[in-house]
Amino acid sequence: MPLALVWFRNDFRLADNPALLAAVEAGYDPLPVYIHAPHEEGRWRRGAASNAWLHRSLQALGEDLAQRGSRLILRQGDSDKVLQALIAQSGAQAVYWNRKYEPATQPRDAAIKQSLKEQGLHVQSCNGALLSEPWDLRTKSGGPYKVFTPFYRAAMAQLKLPATGDAPASLPSVPDSLESQTLAQLGLAPALGWDAGFWEARQPGEAGAMEALEVFLDGALHGYVEQRDRPDRVGTSRLSPHLHFGEIAPWRVVQALEARRSAKLAAQIDAYIRQLVWRDFAYHLLHHFPHTVEHNLNPRFEHFNWAKASPSKLHAWQRGLTGVPIVDAGMRELWTTGVMHNRVRMIVASYLTKHLRVHWLQGAQWFWDTLVDADLANNTLGWQWVAGTGADASPYFRVFNPVTQAQKFDPEGRYIAQWVTELAKLPLPARFAPWEKPDLLQRLAPDYPRQPIVDLAQGREDALAAYAASKG
Known part of the structure; x- marks a missing residue:
């Protein structure tokens, strides 16, 4: 049987995998390969949390392939050069992959496809x-x-x-002559084990x-x-x-x-x-609109008076030390688990871009490094939506009140108590805005900030003033 490379990228499954299915249906023996090339992803190469998930997802894919008689070839380097080397080593006559859509990878893939076709190979990309x-x-x-x-x-x-279709029950073996690097050599897994909390409720693969x-x-x-x-x-x-x-x-x-x-x-x-x-x-x-990964979709905000990001306030937001319980709970959940509830993502994003008036790109970059599901399309849309700068956006003048948001969506204060454990002893009303009960806060949660890093009313007023000025 002729051979075809099946280039896995962000499609780590065997069931419902259009590229794999197309190769098999065309009569090729598939050679599964993953190429680690973070340098080709531009500024938005995977963050640390995403790499931790990737490590386990590749491990699971490799095990699934091995159970079916195949194996996953791991290589790193320039994608075009690695593919060329594998074609030369295997004699593959075709290359299949499922499409990626990021601004950095689309032109790369187009160039690779054109080059391979000019060599006489069959090349097919699919929507996976x-x-x-x-x-x-x-x-x-x-x-x-x-x-x-x-x-x-x-x-x-x-x-x-x-x-839909099940994964193939068996797959052809991959020639022993095709060498693979080890998963450890890709350097994806955290060395210090800070990702332990990621896997308590989730199983990659x-x-x-x-x-x-x-x-x-x-x-x-x-x-x-x-x-x-x-x-x-x-x-x-x-x-x-x-x-x-x-x-x-x-x-x-x-x-x-x-x-x-x-x-x-x-x-x-x-x-x-x-x-x-x-x-x-x-x-x-x-x-x-590929420019929106770093620039506002709404050009009116190009001259908006964003506040200079205070390193201390930005750090407090990142580590869940703002003094606003629902914001701190969300940021600590993110740090510990690599995920954050979507409603809380909106609350913490509104707090950063409105109350602190920090440019949304600062938040997008932090999420990019700390979310296991960091996705350039969703991350960009989400941040610009909350900041009021993007498509179909929530207006900038819509400023989430984190206290009333907590009261509405965490009415029993259990989410706050779970992630801001020092506040668990506070009675329910005080859990939402503990600075309003300073004596109680001092007695029951002495290690929690006495006041938010910015007064909520003042932060809202300043945000609205900056918005009004930008309209003029």
């Missing part, structure tokens, strides 16, 4: 990550969407899901993704609309890292949801599918 690709949908005028609701309507009207989906279908889905904004409860799917690393196909998730559809669950299912389409919307924006 999205329900609709960034160029699939256009407005009536032919341009890209900037508002989510019409994008969502168009996406649902044109939605065509691929068929395809099996972990499938299990997370089943847990969601049997549990949180049944109250998703009501519970998804509650960080004190398991009300979300927890699929984000698995989707980001391609350990599960989004269309498998949709089809699993549709298989459960009933009158009782219809609203829950529709709400979750809407979130998957929001993810597609993020990639749509990234493709059409």
Whole structure:
């Protein structure tokens, strides 16, 4: 049988893997390869937390391949040179991969595809990550969407899901002559074990993704609309890292949801599918407006009076020491687990960009290094949405009050108590704004800041004043 390289990138699964399936259906014996080339990702190379997940995801993929008689070839270096070397060593006649959409990797992949085709190889790239690709949908005028609701309507009207399929029961062996580096040689795993808390509730890899989906279908889905904004409860799917690393196909998730559809669950299912389409919307924006990873989509904010980031205040925000309990809880959850509840992500982002008036890029960079599901499209859209500078954005003058947000979405203060443990002894009302009870705070939580690093009312007033000035 002729050989084909199957270049794994952000698609670490064997089921529903279009590139792998296309190679097998075309009659090739697949040679699975992963190329570690962080230098080709520009400024937005994977952060430390994301690398920790990648290490375990590659390990799981390697084990899954070995169980089927194949193996994962690991190499590092320039992607084009590594592919050329593998082609020369194996005699491969084709190369398959699933597409990536980041500004740095798209032109690289286009150049590699052109070069390989000129050599006479068959080259095929596939959609392995999205329900609709960034160029699939256009407005009536032919341009890209900037508002989510019409994008969502168009996406649902044109939605065509691929068929799902199990992972191959067996795969051809990879010739022993093809050498592979060890996973340890890629240097992805943290040396000091600071990621221990990441794995208490999550299992990287395809099996972990499938299990997370089943847990969601049997549990949180049944109250998703009501519970998804509650960080004190398991009300979300927890699929984000698995989707980001391609350990599960989004269309498998949709089809699993549709298989459960009933009158009782219809609203829950529709709400979750809407979130998957929001993810597609993020990639749509990234493709059409690649400059937004570092610049405002709304040009009016290019001259907005952002405050100079105080190193001490920025550090306090990063480490959960702001004196605002819900903000500190979110940032400590992130530091410990590599994830943060989505509602709390909005709260901490609003606090940084509004109350501290720090440019959203500072927050995006911190999330990039500390989130296991750090995704350039979603990270950019999320930060610009909260900051009021992006597509379909929450207006800048919408300033989240972190106290009332905590009271609404963590009404029993359990999330705060879980992550800001020094406040667990405070009675419930004081847990939301402990500076209002200074004597109680001093007696029961002496190690917690006496006051927030910025007065909430003053921070809001300054943000609105800066916004008003920018309008003039």
